[in-house]
Amino acid sequence: MGFHIRKSRVTIHGQPVHQPDAPTSDIEMARIRLIAVGLIFLCAWLVIAGRLGMLTFSESPQKPAKTTSTQVVIKPGTPRATITDRNGQILATSLATASLFADPRNLPDADEATTRLVETFPDLDRDDVFKKLSGKQHFVWIKRNLTPRQQADVLRLGIPGLDFQKEERRVYPAGNLTAHIVGYTDIDGNGIAGIEKSFNDELATHPAPLRLSLDLRIQSILHEEIRKTIKRFSALGGSGLVLDTRNGEIIAMASLPDFDPHDPGKASDDARFNRASLGVYEMGSTFKMFTAAAALESGQALPTDLYDARKPLKVDRFTIRDSHPESRWLSMPEVIMYSSNIGAAQIALQTTTPIFRAYLEALGLTQRAPVELPEVGAPLVPSRWRDINTMTIAFGHGLAVNPIQMASAFSAVITDGILHAPTLVAGKNDNATSPRIFSEKTVMTMRKIARLVVSEGTGKQAAAEGYVVGGKTGTAEKAAGRGYNRKANLSSFLSAFPMQDPRYVLLVSIDEPKGIPETYGFTTGGWVAAPAIGEIIGRMAPLLGIRPFDETAPEIASGLYIDPAPTKGGRQIVVF
């Protein structure tokens, strides 16, 4: 701008004014003008050069190849995340496959194309295909997720207007083994059952594998033993659970009958039903462990207390009987060992209904288990909890819970008195803290009682040599209409090992076993589920690095011994 000002100054000061230095200033002005113009051009050139450099040194973004007429949105790169067991064994993964679609407007001859496609894929319906191919859309699916061979067959037909789209297909290498837990997806890859559903968003967006708490080896053992037991007793089905006592992680969970997760549509509703988490059952005598633990911890009962089991209890219109009556006064350990309903009902009454109920609530038996599955059954809790409810719940009738709740509550009773939230995700509870429900004293007594059931009581057949098994049998009559069906049982065994320091809790339940000659027609938990538990523990312990113990060694044998015989001076409890 400087030169304009100069110029104007010159013109303002009269004209023609003779200025001695005029030639010099003219030249100077010209120079300045030139420099200014030069600078402007230099800037413009620099801009152009810079832009040129940018274009040269960076790749222009690739324009996606235009598809001729279809309007397909291709899913962006990352495939749905893999699901693995705790050891990294794959339970679910996504593989790329080709899916066949057609653009009917580019098809020269819909009729001929239909004929040849149906020849290639005999499972396609001719009318359906023809309707699709003669339509006016730009895009119709013909068949999803072809095998490479099928894709080659279609290519060989050479029909224009047919094309493939790369798609993902979910595969489950473990198949039926983990079908109920892992779940399955619909054809578009959205989880619609199991972990696939509850973690759908995470699996779709985060590429890192999801590591479950399951151990496929243990799962396989549990699955096989339950399958054998169901077959042996011609049962309707069964379920099993293995739980880590230290953190509530579910190591194995089986429900039979099961299904193929690649084709869930083919399976019956019964097969797709997860008995271990969705089913709620009146679990029967296994509940007596909670009854005893609540009574001891609340201070209402002592292990030496005696209960009158000489005759059935009559309350209102109910009669509580024992299936194998001892017909005498029983000590608390004897009530559990002989599985006396009469005794258990009195122990619960002695505890009093509000306290008994509060303990069951603290053990998570009255709320839905907080496990990461969409299919978790809510317990059936009596709407009005009266003393009669307390008495029947004491031996596992009148409160229906699912096996996960049973196993995690039992873990609290015999491990450290702490209820760990059951989980299916590895490492989930590593930093979680839970309140303590039972003191060490109660836990030690309950361990002794659980050991007594296996060493001398109804659970002898669960004794896996060297692994110091303890537990409680349960034989629940299944509800039928308004009463109970004595012939239809749910036979279970709730156990833990090794009892001096329990590491794993196991629960096996068999639905409606039929008596066989080898068991003298019995279908009780002790005859049906206990042997399966013994087999499972014997096979899984070496895999989990638990060494066998000498069960007769004094520190184990006497440390876990409780004398069930009524001691003199025990309080005779009369609650009626």
Next chain:
Amino acid sequence: MIRRLSFLVWFLAIALLAGTQYHVSYRVQSLGRELRQIKAETLSVEENIRILEAEWAYVNNPDRLRELAGKYLTLAPLKGHQIVHFGDIPLSEPLLASLASHREGI
């Protein structure tokens, strides 16, 4: 003279820059192609890895392994009494003694 020299210098500089730019441009293009190719290869290798992992999981399915073991091996699941601790081996001391005497003999 000076003007000519400066013209020459500028000409050479421009020619050099143009040449360099041409070279760099082609180099970038070829690297870009290479990058795309490597990306595509990576994707296909990743896909292959997924397939192989799935296959590995299939062949290691415990049910299948058990079936094969039952068919080809004469092994049975381990029982508790079959596992013995090193310290529990009753022969350990005489065995050690005999080993020691053996060594002395040598």
